[in-house]
Amino acid sequence: MLYFSDLLPYSDLFFSGLMTTVELTILTTFLGIALGTSCATIKQYGHHLAKRLVTTYVELIRNTPFIVQLFFIFFGLPSIGFKLSPWEASVIALTINLGAYSTEIIRAGLNNIGKGQIEAAKVLGLNFRQMLVHVIFIPAFEKIYPALTSQCVIVMLGSAVISQISVEDLTYAANLVQSRNFRAFESYFVTAFLYLGLSVLLRFAFNLLGKRLFAFREAR
């Protein structure tokens, strides 16, 4: 038998967990994409040593599990002198993780910009930074926007792991509730459903944002 009503007394817990997850997602999405954009720009246009460095970072992150990255940052770094709170460790781990994936994605977008666009910008006298901001970024992002936003959703879902270093996110709430009322199935089921809602919502928000960012398409 299922007793979903047994979860009701804990709705506050679920709600605050949900809020933590949302907050963390918004924060790390911005930080991660910023990091990814910088790294992608370096990888596309930078000095070859810097390129090599970025490649190493990207490959290291993409080829190790997030949970190991998190443990390394939370448990490993303090032992060599960097003390971090669970929250700080999570923000760093999630940012680094999204940063690596978005580097690859964004660079694919930069690769797609025709040489003609760059030459046109140069001929018009734009400097490198102006060229990036005004000519390159928007069309580059348009191309890879769907891939980038799915990656953000994937990282949001991956954040469930931070409950393991006792950040009080949605998964933490689920664990807490089931340890109190012994309704594991109900608790996790509802939580899974909340995550599902969150990913739908996140995609919806990204779509809205995309419509604004790439409004020039509609204007044609």
Place this chain on the structure above:
Amino acid sequence: MIEFSNLDIIRNLLFATQWTILLSLAAFIGGTSVALALTAMRLTGNSAMNMVVRVYVEIFQGTPLLMQMFICFFGLSILGYEISAWSAAILSLTFFTSAFLVEIWRGCIDTLPKGQWEASRCLGLGFLQTLRHIILPQAIRVATAPTVGFSVQVIKGTALASIIGFVELTKVGTMLNNATFEPFKVFSLVAIIYFLLCYPLSWYSKVLEKKFNVSR
């Protein structure tokens, strides 16, 4: 307290790696089998079946793998289906893998021009004949690289099985950390082992992709 030399640590980690590999293989085989079935359902063009596949993908791509594992492990056992951490891990990783692979493969099949279907139809080939002789041979070539690439996600996904108590690489890592209090060393080694497992696959996937792009 037992003393762990570096060699002990490495030996323990390597032993645990066997379980990570085994779990990955099982999940990958399970995932591809289910994904094949789902792809077949989708290709029939039946709208009800299509809907089933879409909901499946939505659910398993839209919820955390960890939550899927919790439901399979704690959830099912409380409902009276006693299930081991190993089975729960395989079950949830199969869901996860198949949900992503079926979408990846759909993308591959969709990249084939509609003209291939039409030309086959005009030559009198039936649906299954078209699939077997025209669509699949081409789709498989396109799909190999991203499928190999995704196997990396499967290996990394197995690390979550440590949370439900399955003793694989990550779990042994945390156990060794608790015993040695040398998290920096232990988790570095764990990361290196994962990297050695995953990087060759990532690399091979890129090689395949390049080869395919050239041959086109």
Place this chain on the structure above:
Amino acid sequence: MSLVDLHQVHKYYGDFHVLKGIDLSINAGEVISIIGKSGSGKSTLLRCINGLEAYQKGGIVVDGNEVTSEDVQVRRLALSVGMIFQNFNLFPHKTVGENVMLAPTIVLKKSKAEAEKIARNMLEKVGLAEKFDNYPDTLSGGQQQRVAIARALAMSPKVLLCDEITSALDPELVGEVLKVLETLAEEGITLILVTHEMNFAREVGNRVVFMHQGKVWEEGDPKVLLTNPQTDELKQFLGAVL
């Protein structure tokens, strides 16, 4: 009894009325050129004749069989109707020979040896016998289109549908494809082709059908119709093309 018979065929894409009551009847051995502006429904007409698209009203009969878009019917139809596409649609993972042999072996259940014989014959006919073991992407556009013709011919169709089959080709490659068509016409195959090649329509064709806004606007002998169009629409169209 004509080979292809269309009677009051209506076709909609959703609410959009594409074909508005087409009547057309084509005898065995005729070469019909369909001309008309882009969007007038020429491709749709061809695709209805071989069942690739369903139509909503009227009837199409090919070689005595009613055409429906049901899969079984399309496959039976494939035995009498061949189709060549603007962009070839060759199978890139199969050699030229395999492309041509495929349908005879798996649809007509011919033996490998027999199919190969047919394939070599057909490739000979389009002048590409020596390309048997090459892959399509090593061929020029004109050669690829000739392979597509050989592939269709290997099913010995009674009627061949060609949808702008020279439009994707470089100008210098158009001639070689038209020449193949001309040979086929001389041999007496029934051809229905959508084309912009007015010279071809005039010299080789028996009849021209001018389509406008989903209707057969004007039809008749090419030499008469192309030099002396009756309607303003055709005059305008010819003015634009010539």
